[in-house]
Amino acid sequence: MREFGYMRATDVTEAVSLLATDPEARFLGGGTNLVDLMKTGVENPALLIDVRELPLDRIEVADDGALKIGATVTNSDLAADPEVRRRYPALAQAVLAGASGQLRNMATVGGNLLQRTRCGYFGDTTQPCNKRVPGSGCPALTGEHHNHAILDWSEHCVATHPSDMGVALAAFDAVVSVHTADGPAELPLSEFYLPVGDTPHRETALPPGALITGVTLPAAPVAARSRYRKVRERASYAFANGSIAAALDVEDGTVRDVRLAFGAVASRPWRARKAEQALTGGPATPEAFAAAADAELAAARPLTHNGYKVPLIRNLVVAMLTELTQEDAR
Amino acid sequence: MTAPTVSAPSTPMAVPSVSAATAAAGTTTSPAPTRTAGSSGAVGTSRTRLEGRAKVTGAARYAGEVPFAELAYGWLATSTVARGRIRSIGAEPVLAMPGVLAVLHHENAPRLKPGVGMMGPDATLQILQDDRVPHVGWPVALVVAETPEQARAAAEALVVTYDEEPHDVGFSSGHPGLHTPDGGPRARTDTEKGDIEAELAASAVVVDEEYTTPEEYHTAMEPHAAVARWEDGRLEVIDSNQGSHAVAQDLAKLFFLDATSVRVRSEHVGGAFGSKGLMRPHLIVAAMAATMLDRPVRVVLTRRQLFSMVGFRPATAQRIRLGAEPGGRLRALDHDATSFSSTINEYVEQSAQPSRVVYAADALRTRTRVVRLDVPTPSFMRAPGWAPGSFAIESAMDELAEKTGLDPITLRLRNEPEVGPASGLPFSSRNLIPCFEEGARRFGWTDRDPRPGTRRDGRWLLGTGMAAAAHSAGTAPSSASITAEADGTFTVRIAAADIGTGARTALTQIAADALETPLKTVRVKIADSDFGPAFLAGGSMGTASWAWAVTEAAAALREKLALVDQIPGEGTTARADTTELVMAMRGQERYAFGAQFAEVAVDVASGEVRVRRMLGTFAVGRVVNPLTARSQLIGGMIMGLSMALHEEGIRDTASGGLVNGDLAGYHVASNADVPVIEAGWVDDPDTYNPTGIKGLGEIGIVGVAAAIANAVWHATGIRHRSLPIRLDRVLTAGTAIENSIGGGAVTY
Incomplete structure (x- = not known):
């Protein structure tokens, strides 16, 4: 495990500017995936910007009825929220179907969207993996893949996205809010994840240096x-x-x-x-x-x-x- | 042999017993068994673990936690290729890293004595001795540093290059390399009685199927850990193992030391399941580094390293052929078991064992074959042979019950043997039938509709299944000493191991009764090689073997005390060694038996299988501590559930390594998978070993996978002959039930 720096951001602008100080910096949410991957050498950031204390831990109903979920809301709080349970029960159920109570207490909405695949080859640094080391190959294609993708994979990668929460968000037309050096921006979840193509290491359309600040669920009576x-x-x-x-x-x-x-x-x-x-x-x-x-x-x-x-x-x-x-x- | 009598305590027990019924929610126990005639007191009453408070408060120190001044930390680097030779080890840049003290590898590590091993020459002990790489995950270097973080960083930075050779890790029953192993004096691999082919040809009903089980891993909670240091000319070791004396013996031999120059202690062990029965690499490299650096060195294995360095249950493929008369009586039983070992050791998974014990047949043949692959060396894992073997034979018996139209218990009753089916020797005791009867009664088996697919609960098809269980119940030589202290208390010393089972508590109960003294006046010290030879906590033989030695020592001490007026300040000590007594035991078949029952729910539209309840009834000799006995049995049954539905090491043929070598990828049953479990026992008097104890650490897992597989058949009409019964297999196989809701691959 590489030695790394650690800083804690207190506001969104500061977080984004801290990230820009080091090309190998990463945001740290609950750390339930990133820290594991650092221990196994899959991820090797030089600097962690802890965003857990940013004021993004609220779930609010907007004037148009949309539900605005802050990026640092924990999975546990998301699943327990009365508005979520009443208006988007599938989302609460999805979150509760994932991980364990301890992990859900730590894991955040922003981090959940960015969690990495659990493909065994991706997690083992002694193995080739196009997602981890572009161009090194995909052993899952001909190896162990009984829990890999059936839709929209490419010969470069057949891994799946592991999130439960993301599935419910996808059903409800979620929009991801981000903040970059240029200010806030929005990205529909349907455009958030990139097709695999020949660049499986590029997983999202997040602009460089962007911080996820929240997710918005439009009002949808059917979701109840x-x-x-x-x-x-x-x-x-x-x-x-x-x-x-x-x-x-x-x-x-x-x-x-x-x-x-x-x-x-x-x-x-x-x-x-x-x-x-x-x-x-x-x-x-x-x-x-x-x-x-x-x-x-x-x-x-x-x-x-x-x-x-x-x-x-x-x-x-x-x-x-x-x-x-x-x-x-x- | 004259069996020594068990002392009859006269002192009534002062310590209140803990009610078994309050000990674990959702479980119940059979009524307390009758005790061996003449004994009363501590044995047979439920006791919480003596070290329980220390464990739950963190006061109990495990091998990876015991503090030492000047402690250095070792971290293993392991091979990334499955077969080849080490070309180079880039030690120089690593030695320059912060805190690094040494890099040990095959060119500079101390030489070890070849041919050492508890069960014969064990090549897995020859760590860092040559450039050969026999499998992925083989230790190739140890980096020692001032902190564990520095050691780990340096070990991960160490560049090792290899001359790679083609490897073979693919196992099947058709592998051309399968051969009959040299089982050695300890293990018969093949038996034959009668004319198997003629009996099969003459049989009205025949079952001929192959059953497979995957690689399974112990996954004990505590990773293997050791601290080694030299003190006053002795190599002092704190290790996590199942038998400190045997480990100390091997360690001394390996390092060309006098046996008295090595001391190994293992006070608390956080689970083992067989993986800590033999000396393991972490201890060897810790001793090497402590010797080279002349300071204490600790080595703790990582979870991933455990998947390549401490053994596992090899995959098996077993062909069973049964031939029976229309009434179910067996004319032929042929069990052909295959498995694999590594290229450096020939470990034999004796999966045909149950078929030599459980059923009578006119012709009985068991065969065992092994193929050597470029994989880590397998080892014994809870009920070695018995667990995978019982899946095959007990599944086949269920298929025979289906074909003959007999109730599975009736079929088994019709094949109950008078003597050992393969050996012809008498059983010391055999109470399998009471297990069937009591288990069937408690489970509600008699009301069962034998037709598959007749019960449903919403999307779930329901079914029940059962299986018989057997496990050897041996006794091995052990020694113990007991000191009568001047203050009226007693100190028992025995190199037993408590791997979480409650052995320390059980031995205290045994000693208290043998000494006719209240429990609180007895302290039992265990897991110190200085206490002399004692068998390891394995083979379901630990408590039976140790208890005999303790009982003998108590008898000797009582004789001594009868001759003295006053106990001197240093106390009065008596020793006993059961070697001669044990060696005099010959000519009987001695087993624990059991009956396993399971109810499952299967959703064939999703492939999900959930176990709704399990019940096990066992004949396990004399039960010392009902509380911990039940925990052992239930634990075994849960491990059997896990074996049936979840556990599977998936080996990558291209790289030769495991794809799922951690606890996220290697699934063991979670709490949510475990239903209400009942475990109990029937009277099973057996004084072949005079303590009457048979051991029950392993019988709990035996037969569970078959009971569950048989229940899945009863639910769906489909046989699952490959473990684990994974949801993709269930979904693809679907159901044989007509008009079923959600019929697998073709729904609606």
Whole structure:
């Protein structure tokens, strides 16, 4: 582990300017991922700018009804927030499906968005990995990949994004607020993560030197009837093999509004827009749900050992939307 | 052999017992077993661990925590290639780093004596002796520095280059390198009785399947750690191990020292499961560095290093062939077990063992084959052989029950042997049938509908399964001393190990009864090689072996005390060594038995399997401390659940290393996976070892994976013959149940 400097920022402008003092500086949130990666040598920052004491730990309702979540809100506080639980229950469920109580007490919203893949090759510095060392290769393509991507991967990287929270945020059209030396800016979550392409080491569209200051969820009545379900290899404390955030509004057996996002299938939380399009205005039946899932998963390219994710996601879509429909009917 | 009588204490117990029922939420215990005739008092009553308070308050020091002045810290650098030779070690720049005191490697490390090993020559002890690299994660250098941070930074900066050679880490039952190992005098690898092929051909019902289990790792909570230092001409060691005396013996031999010049202590051990049974590299390099630097040196392994340096259970592939009459009686039982070892040691996973013990068959054959791969050396892990072997044979028996239309317990009752099926020797005691009966009653087995897929709870298909369990219950020579102190108390000294099991407490109970004295007047000192030879905490033999030695010492002391009027200031001491008594024990088959039951819920649309409840009933001889006994059994059952559903070391064929060699990637059952568990026992009087103790550290894991796999079949109609029963496998296999909700890959 490399020796590193540590500084604590007290306001956003100071944090951004401190980061600019060292090209190898990184922001430190809860440290639940970054510190682990520093211990194993995957990350080697020269300077940590601790942003946990920035005044970004509030969750507020804006005048237009949007929910504004500060970047340093902990996962525990996010999941416990009454507004989140009432208006975006899938988000609270997603956060609670991740990690452990201790980790959720430390982990922050901003850090959660920027957490790195749990691909075993990425985490082992003795192995090649295009994400860690560009151009070194991707052993997962032909090696162990039973929990890797089925959608939108490239021959350069087949890793998945590990976040549960991000899946719910993707379903609800979250917008990421950032602050750079030029001032504040906004970036829709749908544009936040970059396609893998031939640059898997470039994961986000964050401008250089930018600090995530918060996430905004637009008002969305459909989100009040939403759920998150995570399928994983043990009942707790494991990353997803497949997960789904879904919100559904049905009237007279017809889908009025629907949101769908998948986790553990791609390098980013996967908003299932094709499935949403297929469903909207159509019947709320298991057959229609399955057809919508198929429409989304038509683009899936399973590897040798992760083909099960296609029926897994399909089954989750059908099961989840059926449950929400039944709930709606009551 | 004349069995010594167990002393009958006359002093009533003054220390209140802890109610077993209050000890762990969600569990219950069978009624207390009857005690061996003539004894009463401490043995058989529940006691909390004597060192419990010290452990939960942090006062108990583990090997990595004991403070020393002038302590230096060693950090291991390990190989990144699976096979080859070290070309160069860039020690010079590392020696210039802050605080670095030394870099030990094969060109400058002290020479070790070859051929040393507890169970025969052990090449894993020959650390830093040559340029050979036998696997990924082999120790290639030790960096010693003033602080652990400096040592780690330097070890990570050390550049080692290799001449790499092609490697092979791919195991299967079809590997051309499989061969019959030389099991040595300790281990039969093959047995044969009757004409297996003829009996199979004549059988009305045949099961012929292969079962596989993956690499499994001990993952004890406490990483291996040691401090070595020279003091007054002796090599003094604080280590984390399962048997300080044996480790001290090997350490002395390895360093060409007189046996009396080495002392090893291991007062508290945070779990082991077999991984601390043998001397491990951390101790060897700590002793090397302490010798070279003439100051105390501590070496603690990292979690990742544990995945390549302290053994593991090798993957197995086992073919079982059963031939039976229509009524279920076995004509043929053929168990062909394969596994792998490293290129430097031939460890043999004896997975065919259960098939030599549990069922009668006209023809019985067991075979064991091993292939040598470029992997770390496997080692014994909780119930070696028995755990993976029971998955195969107990799954196959369930398949036979299905094919014959018999209840799985009925099938087993029809194949209950009179004598050891492979050996023909009598059993010292065999109370498997009471385990079935009591377990079935408590679990509610008799109401079971044998048809698969008949029960459902929402999206979950429900099923129940059972399996038999057996584990050897041996006794090994040990020695102990007891001193009657002038103040009326007693001090017991025995090089036993308490690896978290409660051994210290159990031995205190044994000694109190043997001395006919209140528990509080007895102090038991353990885990110090100076106390003389004692068997290690392993093979489910520790308590049985130590208790006999303590009982003998107590008897000797009582004889001595009968002859003295007053105890002198230094006390009166008696010693006992059971070597001759143990060597005189011959000609019986001695096992603990058990019956495992499990209920599972399976969602075939997601592949998720959840265990809803488990119940184990065991015949484990005399139970010394019901509280800790139940903890051991429940712990074993949880480890069995973890083996059934979660644990799997995934080896990368390209690099030869593990892809998931840490606790984030290597999944052990979490609390949320563990349901209500009942563990209890039946009366099992057995005085073959006069203490009546059989040992119960391992029997708890045996059979659990099969019981769960059989329950998954009962829920879904699909057999899962490869562990772990991972959700992708369940999802892909789906269900054989017609009109099932969420039928796996083809839903709706």
